Amino acid sequence: MTVRTRFAPSPTxxxxxxxxxxxxxxxxxxxxxxxxxxxxxIEDTDQKRYVEGATDIIYATLKQVGMNWDEGPDVxxxxxxxxxxxxxxxxxxxAHKLVELGGAHYCFCSKAExxxxxxxxxxxxxxxxxxxxxxxxxxxxxxxxxxxxxxQTINKKGKSKYHDxxxxxxxIDYDExxxxxxxxxxxxxxxxxANVVDDHLMNITHVVRGNEYISSTPKYNLIxxxxxxxxxxxxxxxPVMKDAQHKLSKRNGDASFQDxxxxxxxxxxxxxxxxxxxxxxxxxxxxxxxxxLKKVFSIERLNRSPAIFDIVKLTWMNGQYIRxxxxxxxxxxxxxYIRKALTREVDIRALSRVLQPRLxxxxxxxxxxxxxxxxxxxxxxxxxxxxxxxxxxISRQALIYAAERLEKxxxxxxxxxxxxxxSLAEEKGMKNGQIMYPVRIALSGLATTPGGATELAVILGKxxxxxxxxxxxxxxx
RNA sequence: GGUCCCAUCGUCUAAUGGUUAGGACAUCACCCUUUCACGGUGGUAAUAUGGGUUCGAGUCCCGUUGGGAUCACCA
Numbered sequence: 097m098t099v100r101t102r103f104a105p106s107p108t109x110x111x112x113x114x115x116x117x118x119x120x121x122x123x124x125x126x127x128x129x130x131x132x133x134x135x136x137x138i139e140d141t142d143q144k145r146y147v148e149g150a151t152d153i154i155y156a157t158l159k160q161v162g163m164n165w166d167e168g169p170d171v172x173x174x175x176x177x178x179x180x181x182x183x184x185x186x187x188x189x190x191a192h193k194l195v196e197l198g199g200a201h202y203c204f205c206s207k208a209e210x211x212x213x214x215x216x217x218x219x220x221x222x223x224x225x226x227x228x229x230x231x232x233x234x235x236x237x238x239x240x241x242x243x244x245x246x247x248q249t250i251n252k253k254g255k256s257k258y259h260d261x262x263x264x265x266x267x268i269d270y271d272e273x274x275x276x277x278x279x280x281x282x283x284x285x286x287x288x289x290a291n292v293v294d295d296h297l298m299n300i301t302h303v304v305r306g307n308e309y310i311s312s313t314p315k316y317n318l319i320x321x322x323x324x325x326x327x328x329x330x331x332x333x334x335p336v337m338k339d340a341q342h343k344l345s346k347r348n349g350d351a352s353f354q355d356x357x358x359x360x361x362x363x364x365x366x367x368x369x370x371x372x373x374x375x376x377x378x379x380x381x382x383x384x385x386x387x388x389l390k391k392v393f394s395i396e397r398l399n400r401s402p403a404i405f406d407i408v409k410l411t412w413m414n415g416q417y418i419r420x421x422x423x424x425x426x427x428x429x430x431x432x433y434i435r436k437a438l439t440r441e442v443d444i445r446a447l448s449r450v451l452q453p454r455l456x457x458x459x460x461x462x463x464x465x466x467x468x469x470x471x472x473x474x475x476x477x478x479x480x481x482x483x484x485x486x487x488x489x490i491s492r493q494a495l496i497y498a499a500e501r502l503e504k505x506x507x508x509x510x511x512x513x514x515x516x517x518x519s520l521a522e523e524k525g526m527k528n529g530q531i532m533y534p535v536r537i538a539l540s541g542l543a544t545t546p547g548g549a550t551e552l553a554v555i556l557g558k559x560x561x562x563x564x565x566x567x568x569x570x571x572x573x
Numbered sequence: 574g575g576u577c578c579c580a581u582c583g584u585c586u587a588a589u590g591g592u593u594a595g596g597a598c599a600u601c602a603c604c605c606u607u608u609c610a611c612g613g614u615g616g617u618a619a620u621a622u623g624g625g626u627u628c629g630a631g632u633c634c635c636g637u638u639g640g641g642a643u644c645a646c647c648a
Contacts, residue, residue, distance in 0.1 A: 106648055142647055207646060216644055219575040245646060263578070272576050272644080280646040287648045311577050311643050334579075340640070369585095372597095376586060380596050399586080402641070406584050409598040419611075454610040484607085514607080521607095532607030540608090548607045 099132035101125050101302045103158075103165070104291065106139040107150035110352040111157045113405060114306070114336035114344050117370040121333060122304045123163045124371075124393040135298060136168030138179045139291070141284045157353050161363045162386050167298075175298040180290050187285035190293050190323075191246040191278055199322030200278055201227055202234040203247040224275060246279035248288070248315060256314035261331045262398045263307070268314050276315065288312065292319045300328050307332040331395060334402045336373055344405055351405060360433065360458025361410065365417040369410045373403040383416060415456035426452045433461040440469055440560075446510070447555045450547035464546050468555065471541040471564060476571055478537050484529035491534035492572040497524055498535050499565045508558050513550040538568035 101122040105115060126132035136158070140146055151169075158165065167173025177183055194200040203210075203226040214222045224247060226234070238244055252270040260266055278289035285293070295303055310332050320327040335343045344350045356366055368384050376399075377384075377392045384392065418426065427448045434444050434451075447465065455461065466472075479491035486494070501520050505513065521531045536549035539556060553561045 104648090108648085139648065145647065211645090214644080215574095217574045219644085221644080247646095266577075268577065274644060277646045282646075284646085286646065291648085306642090306648095307578070308642050309648095332578095335641080337641090343641090372585065374585090378587080380587080382585095382597060401579050403586090404584060406598070409585065412598055415611090453612095481608090517607080528607055530607095536608055542608090544609050546609070548609080550607075552608095 097301060099126050099129040099301050100135060100299050101132070101304060102135040102137050102295070102298065102300050104137045104139050104294075105154055106142065106145065107147060107154065108142075108145045109147050109150055109346045110153055110354055112344055112346050112350060112352050113356075113366075113370055116157065116161075116353050116366075117336060117373060118304055118306065118333060119158065119163060120161075120367060120371060120389075121331070121375070121393075121398070122302075124389055125302050125304065125331070125395060126166075127390045128393060133166040134163070135173070135175075135300070136165040136178065137294060137298070138169055139287065140179060140181045141286065141290055143181075143282075143284070153354065160357070161353075161367050180285070180294070183290075183294070184283060184285075186297070187279060187290060187293055188283060191285070191289065194278070194319065194322060195246060197322050199249060199319060200246050201249050202229070202238065202244045203227075203277075204229075204234075204237060204242055204244050221274060227275075243281045245277045245281050246289075248275050248278050248319070250275050250315070250318065252318065256317065258313060258317055258327070258330065260310065260313075261302075261329055261395050262400055263310065263332055266310060266313070268311060270314070272311070273315050273318075278319075288315065289319070292316045295328055296320070296323070296325045302331055303328045304331040304333060307334050331398070333398060334374060334400060336370070337402045337404045339404060343402075351407070356410075358459075360429075360460070361414050362417045362429075365410065365414040368417075369413050373405065374399045383413075411456045418455055418458075419453060421452070423449065423452070429458055430455075430461060433458050434465065437462040437465055438469055442468055442555050442557065442560075446551070450551050450555065454546055467540045467542050467545065471539075471567075474537075474541040478541070478543060479534055479572065481529075481533055484533040485527055486530050486533050488572055490526075490530055491537070492569065494526065494531045494534045495538055495565050495569050495572070498531055499562060499569070502553070502558070502562060502565070505558070508554060510550050510554050513553055517550060534568075535565070538565045 103119040103122050105111070123134045126134040138151055155170065165171065167175060167178065169178045191200065195202065201224070203224055205224065205226060210222045210224070214220050226247070227249065250270060250273050255267050255269050256273075257265060257267050276288050277286055279285050313330060317327050338344045338348070338350050346352070353366060357363060364385060367386055371384060371389055372382065375393070375397055378397055421429070427445065430448050430451060431444065434447060447468070451461065451464065455464070476488055480487045497520055498517065501516055505516055517531050517535070518528060521528050532549040536545060536552060539549065539552045539561060545552060547555070556564070
């Protein structure tokens, strides 16, 4: 049997990391099978929560990370429609059928009435009086136009059992199960019904979802059973956490995929990182492309406990991906950030080369290169460096020598500048650092810079380099 | 509150019942170096807790503690 998985988001906002990870696992489970299919289904049965543009974000995100779906609203497929609001008649049909089969009943109670009767603290469940209505009576009231819902009927006693691929065997008493609403009074199904009907009709073989569904899964199995359908394999996964107590959530504005990309994280790095949040390959490898993940992923190595999202490790991993980029690719990514931060004309190719090995996110670029725009106010004490054996007087002398020498240079390349300054140090009987360090400070005004003295000089160009040395001499003068 | 689930360094995690409890991030030190990084080497750091079973328990069983989920006409 070919594996079929589905990613079934509800279009209620942006894609958060936990959501994307679920999609990734679904994708990988499907793609572990040569003919496996990954299906996209939009669960928009709650019109109140629908957010305009949310489906576009879902499409864009999946495309950006390369998780292409085989069937879905836009690409079609043999099991459509793939948007639940377009499947309304299907749910109604099956809901009425389920009533006939005894798996559900019509209920005329208002929401308030149902609410009133139960008490969570006292562990009292809603006892639906409508359960006792005869079919004829119920039909009569429906015909009379009375609003109703279809509510699940649970008469079974004892323990329900099912197997979960991650958590093992799960046992829950039927008494714990709620007779929930399956078809709302507006004619839309709830998740509890729609996902069962759709997963069956779409031939889904593996259902991957958050572990908050572990305890309601027996209810879904009851529906499968009543219809005589075979339930899918269940793969419940633990949540991705913000900290030890809280899940990552849309509501708190926690890290979304879009946010991370906007901050200069690469989609490949994000995918790689979240794959490892709750799964591991069984060896010590950590860097995986999506294609590599397809080869090594296995359900057996999925974890049972929640994982805290650690932006620091993601940042490190992003740095690894940045370093693997070709010079061209890196430049393409970095250029917009660089241009946005600079008005001055500089050699941005040279700047880009210097940036690549020391950047972890593209978002850090503006901060790193602000000195190019303008030398910050700095103390002359910066010229004192024990390790470089410099102080203000040595630095002043070094800058005078350097300015003289640089003035005469026309081949303004890093190799040449470095060679020239090195030989200058030799001539004057100074250490390399005694020339390089003061020049770097003069050009940047910073203790920490991307690149050394001559690299900065190349980026800034000859004229600006000489001007900065001159004003540094004024400061030391 | 009932029920279900979870528990190894700060974080992500590895460990057929037998390892000096391993790796990665972070952190610290050192090396490399014209700075900062990158890279390299090394260090600090964990089996929540109490019982059992066993020659032997991170691993199996029970209790305790802590955390999470669920009990919607949300998904």
